[in-house]
Amino acid sequence: MVTVTLGKTGITVNKNGFGALPIQRISKEDAAYLLRKAYDNGINFFDTARQYSDSEEKVGYAFKGIRDKLYISTKTASTTVEGFWDDLHTSLKNLQTDYVDILQFHNPDFCPKPGDGTGLYEAMLKAKEQGKIRHISITNHRLHVAMEAIESDLYDTLQFPFCYLASEKDIEIVNACKEHNMGFIAMKALSGGLITNSAAAYAFEAQYDNVLPIWGVQREKELDEFLSYIDNPPVMTEDLSSFIAKERETLSGSFCRGCGYCMPTCPAHIKIDDCARMSLLLRRSPSAGHLTPESQAMMAKIEDCIHCGNCMKKCPYGLNTPDLLAENYKDYKEVLAGKPL
Template sequence: MEYVRLGKTDLLISRVAFGAMKLTEAGGDENVALLVRNAYDAGINLFDTSRKTPESEKLLGDALYDIRRNVFLSTTTDAKTSDEIRQSLETSLMTLHCDNVDLLQLETEKFLPLPGGADKIYDTLKALKSEKKASHIGIVTTNFETAKKAILSDCYETLQFPFSMISSDDTIELVKLCEEHDVGFIAMQPLCGGVIENIPLAFGFLHQFENVIPIWGVKTQDELNQILYFNEHPPVIDEKFHEDVEKIRMFFN
């Protein structure tokens, strides 16, 4: 497994990250525990979940219980106020059986909390860092302008944003902007919600960007095996690869 630095967090993260939002579809506690342990044994060290999927969050917490100290754990809240953010994180910590998360991500679309705001949201996120309940803070959004503002603000350590081989050129520029500002880029929906069926091409495209950590949604051992295989055997990036990618990009764009 290859590891890369996640922006200014300085965390060394596996190039394959485990998206845990669909663990309720994995077939029960034992299957989830085996799936998570197999991912861990293969070298995956970032497990991403969300308060929006509380049952999956609990399944992940149970499965990671005895190896929590060896992995990085990220969770997302879509809470709208300072008090709700605190309550959301406390619930996540209890559900995940831990005292802190490595990355707390705020999901937002058109509003970007900033230092000193009357809403006190950003100041609360910073306070949670000072209290060691969250080691790092980031933004999750699908709004391009909000994502760009978050990067340029230099207030957030990571950005989670949709990114796949059919993403627009603007999104690729967003990835480059993250690199310039040392903001870790976490790619959600690397298969564009199932629209992309050519996994080797999808994997190879994202693998070109060393500052990008794709979150692969995993709910079966076959899915995990497929992701791990292409991680170990990425497609050759040659002229034919670029031609094939461009055909698919042009079809969707």
């Protein structure tokens, strides 16, 4: 069994982590079945978030009575101290526990630090002193925020998008975490559903001994693939390497990381960082929350795109943003019409 240690946390777990965002889409009993099956077969790291609707509740329900035998990470997206404590207390209640192993700031547009005026980092420290959390961490989609968090040495782990569509800049983030003895948790290891070859995905992540990929799972057959890799982990072969090279040519232009570099200067006022990921969101989370009148109005703004090129110039990943927006809007309208993606 291949394991990974999350930097200075000392947490050592199976190289497969369980990403609990997709279990929002299935019943409580089905979610508990998947979570327990994962645990019973060797997976011992489970990642959820306050914003993932009922995901925390399902995790808490599944692991009642065995909490001390596994690791749970969750997240708060609050930007106020009051909201932070509300989120933490709700998370503890939902998870049926008195502590979480890792609490992460959920994709903030800045790096919280002591003395920055928000009080957020100080709240984390107080929660740690009270024993409610064991490690202070952060998730992000923005390269500059991620690097600032790493270089600050204030955080125990970083969760960041990392898959075989990664750029050299992404790999620099992984290596910087290793240099700072900071754990690296790879979100979107399947690129939000774009990647369908799990063996290739696993083999890519396995090349980095400090990386813990968390696989978003909602079906038993998906879980079974990753469980099979515990005893027979895929390794990078010439065939897999060739396959990944072809995939990068085909898919790289379709993966928006939601980093926000292109915002907020869109002259058409398109919320690009949300709209350009809508197809992925519809595939990986409950669609109802994305089909509200507000969301429909947000997506309809894509029709106002004037193709000025500003977003493309600012994208650190070289995406053809207008084309990507058009593709996402097409998918969105199909879902509105009742057609599955």
